Amino acid sequence: VSEALRVKRAFGEEIWPRFSEAVVPFLIYNEEWQFLIGHPRPPASWEKVGGDVFEGQPYFRKPTEDNQAFAVEVGDLWAGSLDGLESMNREMEKQVKERFKDREVTPALLQMFLLRPEQHVAALLHEALHAFQAMSFPRRFDQALSAYSLENDYPYDNQAFGEAWNEEGLLLGRAYAERDGDEMRSLVRQFLELREKRRRSAGLPPKLLVFERDLEWLEGLGKYAEIRFAELAYREAQDKDKAKGYRVAFNRARVDMQSRLSRLGDQSGDLRFYLSGAVQAILLDRLAPGWKAEFEPVGASLEELLARAVGMSDRERPFPRT
Secondary structure: OHHHHHHHHHHHHHHOOOOOOOOOOEEEEOOOEEEEEOOOOOOOOOEEOOOOOEOOEOOEEEEOOOOOOEEEEEOOEEEEEEEOHHHHHHHHHHHHHHHOOOOOOOHHHHHOOOOOHHHHHHHHHHHHHHHHHHHHOHHHHHHHHHHHHHHHHOOOOOHHHHHHHHHHHHHHHHHHHOOOHHHHHHHHHHHHHHHHHHHHHHOOOHHHHHHHHHHHHHHHHHHHHHHHHHHHHHHHOOOHHHHHHHHHHHHHHHHHHHHHHOOHHHOOOOHHHHHHHHHHHHHHHHHOOOHHHHHHHHOOOHHHHHHHHOOOOOOOOOOOOO
């Protein structure tokens, strides 16, 4: 948690304006307890942990219940909530042993799957970004959460729709890997045009268009924060072990993202929006530095800002304001 706070203070402003200094408590849980750290005014239901402090301040606990990796409202603040590293790795060990039940699970094999502390830091900051979204943009956050009520209406099982998503993902992946600015812009334009074609071909109603945009804002930006924090911490790390850990965190996230982009339409539930939203945010960093300052005041979507960044005219932009 100390390392997560250090990384947040050091690089939070590059992730989102005002995030670096925002008061965002952490809620860390295991099989028995939830621990609340960094909350200045915890509700009475939280018990002070006696005889111990965290960075000079008390922290709190209560028996574990309704655990979730996300943003959790605690009194007048929202906390970034995540399973503790040790309990997360205990669960991972169970899964590995189940997966390889017909062979010996050696320490070397197990180590390939267990999370390093630096990966846990990046994941914790992902959830902290969600808490920051909830406190800084409550109306938009509530709207994004309410979008989940439309999941059963979304055509996940439509084969042609899924294949079109795969084509979009391929273009996003190529744009992400591209270093030539003009070619990157061309690929982004193709992605946006293909996205509109998919929606029109499927007769996607406006409410589901908003559903896509809201989940890309919510989960895509969380994944973006996770990847970027790992990258920034890796590039500045002086300690060799930390540098290695953040390099692992960044490379695994990057490779996983790139491998899934060509199969976006095959990703279940909201996972495709984690990926598509994160890549759009990364592309905006490259094509339109400063985009975050105008994002929230105008309520634009990631795709709308990308359209502006590549010079699509109002007439060319296929995205009605929502």
